[in-house]
Amino acid sequence: MILETTQQALQALFAGSVPANGAEAGSPRGNGVLTRDYIIHGYHLDAQVAVDQLLAAVTILDQAGFFIESITGVDWIKENQLEVIYDFSRYDFDTCRVVIRTRIPRDQPVVPTISTIYAGANWHERETHDFFGIKFAGHPHLVPLLLPEDADFHPLLKDFKA
Amino acid sequence: MSLTLLNVIVAVVIAIAFAAANAAYLVWAERRGAARIQRRPGPNINGPFGLLQPPLDGIKLMTKQLMIPGGADKILFMVAPVLAMAPAIMSFVTIPFSKGIAAHNMEIGVLMIFAFASMGAMAILFAGWGSRNKYSVMASVRAVSQNVSYEIPMLITAITVVMVNGSMDLKAISLAQAGGFWHWNIFPSLHSPLMPISFIIFFICSLAETNRAPFDLGEAESELVAGFHTEYGSMGFGLFFMGEYANIVIGASLTTILFLGGWDCPFGMFPGVWWFLLKIYLLIATFIWIRWTFPRTTIYGLLNLSWKILIPISLFNLLLTAGLLKVF
């Protein structure tokens, strides 16, 4: 039930441009909403949005009563891109896991913060900043959380050498 | 003159020895008792039943370096442990262990013990302030507000007893209760029908006055690390520790004298010092038992208990007793 309404609401962001459902995550694909096989992937909706659509997409989920699971990044060094992945889930029995992802160029990794919508995104964003160097524009306190205070390295980048 | 001086010296030495021995072996008893409650053996390696543990602990503490934190108020820091121990020892002077055993009997014994007891709060305040540690300061402020609020019901209850017995002399109070347990102050009489409740109030207050669990807010280890003695090591800590146990002995002795007939035998036979010791050690065992059963109260719960429950009831009891004394 919530699956369809959320899908429609997210779909509306893209005004019709729907990518093929068969495209695998990991390989480059266009922005849009995909439904995933829960049995295999463990989540239902997979939406790749442009950076400027991010806040709109998260707001949709916030209004639909989703809670934030985590935020993380992936370094796609071959495509010279960084990906930020947002996981959302629900407390009720209308199970629906939504993944929002957005891709940004590696040399200018800036995404808007969603800690204004979800207060709990604060630490997740700080952690992602620690590990990938992704800057969250508008974040109130973007200092290293898990790494030392003076850390200027980003260990989960694929070109990181210890 | 010289005989009096000798008397005083002997009395002080005995008082210090008694206090120190009690403090040392009450620690052992507490550790063994706590261990039994928790189904462990407790200290049992050094000597038979671990009886050598307290002296060895003492040696360990004495051989440690006395550290004074940088920026601490040196004088207050050094004075505080002494101030914790000394009043407790002084209080022993006036406690009558039996008819003939008392270092110095005073007509105002009750007053003197309370006067010395309130100096304990000062020791904690000095220690907390002098250590220059935020936890210590918070702990000492807590402990002082606690001591102030529990001294009131304690004193009111003591006054009730003093009124009933018509004396502030501890010996006289004990003697007034002689001749079997039905004469003891703990049991209700015509003049004081609420005495059992008074006893409970007095007991709770002496727990709180000695900063024992569940009222150990001054050292609240899970919140304030170790409270007012966080920065103390070596014998500074040792003195606080001994002072605490000496205060427990004082509290138990006072409870025994005021409510349990002092050295009187429950059945009117063989009165003597053994009855007194039996009573105070039973009370101390209860102290230990309580400590290892209950969690700690909160600071507001503690103050609520004092101001909303103990003080009204003890005041009511005082007025009732006064009225009944006037009528009958």
Added chain:
Amino acid sequence: MGGYFSDIFNGSKSLLIGMGITFREFFKPTVTVQYPYQTLKMSARFRGHIELIADEEGNPKCVACGMCQRACPSGCISLDSVSVDIEVDGKVKKKKVLSKYDLDFTKCSLCGQCVENCNFGAIDFSKEYNLASTRKEDFHFNLLKRLEERNA
């Protein structure tokens, strides 16, 4: 007002119940094991550090294939082998013989991947748990030497 007194009464009652429980516990026997004086037997599946297993002749069963070394997540096994000529039925054959088997126990996480990946049953967990030392070198085990010591 009634609530005031019933609160006091119920509160005191709950305290007495708690004291009753600790009182009963006081008289129950202790449950601890006095460790250096008493010890427990390790269970059969206890995973200590690994040991080499000897065959009937006392030589290690290990054929130095290196599976354990590759499986180890922490890289704490290092082994080496030499080729020796042995005579089997009058013919000289080359055979790989284990010459070194070192375990760096400081890195080991006792996961058991090495034992699981060994196809020859040549290593197994020991039941050793008294492994305290202040020196790091004490945890670099030469398993081959330990095996010889056990054989002796």
Added chain:
Amino acid sequence: MSAPIQLRPDETFILNVGPQHPATHGVLRVKMEMDGEYIVKAETVLGYVHRMHEKMGENRTYAQYLPNLSRLDYLGALGYTHGHVLAIERAAGIEVPERAEYIRAITVELNRVASHLFWFGAFVMDLGGFSPLMYAIQDREHILDMLEAVTGARLTYCYYRFGGLYNDVDDDFIEAAKRFIPRMRKSLKKYAALVTGNIIFQKRLEGIAPVSAEMCRKYGATGPVARGSGINFDVRKNEPYSVYPEFDFDVPVYHECDSMARYKVRMDEMEQSLRIIEQGLEKLPSGPIMTEKKPKNIKLPVGDFYQAVETARGSFGIRIVSDGDKNAYRLKLRSPTYSNMHLFDEACEGMLIMDALAFMGSLDLVIPEMDR
């Protein structure tokens, strides 16, 4: 007690709770701005035991990564390992024999009881009562003995394998577990009388540290913290995995939102876990404990996989991004206490320090799990 207060900024002082402090149960630091005993503002500082498990996940093969998972949460390690093996099995499409899944569920629930028992003891110790900790450890010891006999370790188990288990349970284990259940129920009654009913304990927790359901949602709190705020969320029920649909158990939910509610949730959960263990032992099918073709050198298909499980502390999630190699391209661990602890900063504002530290205890923190 926890009413907000007004004060001038120059009247406050900074109190560093931690990194070494008895109440933080590990190396966690909370920088508190205090006004006397009231907290004005708190900032949690993490990362003192950060070990970068996620990078290790990229460097090691999936099988080599197994021991890492039990190093996350040393009290309830099996739950985390369960999540990992389930994620790999889901992605690689490995079928697990039923007996193996039953044994997994039984051991996970035993581990959950052990974890909650230790939490219970430590929590009461936070409040100043020491004896319950010892009683809890006694009961926990039985569980650890049982798990040691099966898995070979007492804390960092590393027992599950992709497609099954490391080794089978024996009759001794089943007997011991059957003996354990009634004994544990008796102990739970003892705890209820000794601790839950105690007036001092109740006064310390009731109405203290309210965490609203909305706050839980914004911070992503799960597990007993969410359930103590009236949210009926348990991954075992909401997204059934393993053999949990076969079991009849309830999810305890309390609507008071205070520390007492969180405490009661965990105490009730132990009882429910015992029910699951009981049913599991009864239904335990015979058969193999490993898939017929034991998977070696697992390579996952290209893709992005997520698996959530309910651990003792909440919903643990593991995300594996695979590029088809034998180790993960990216491995993300979503630890429940990380989100649960996050709301502490906001929730403790205006609280007394002793209430705040009791609140912190009620969140059930395991620092290595938070820092990863």
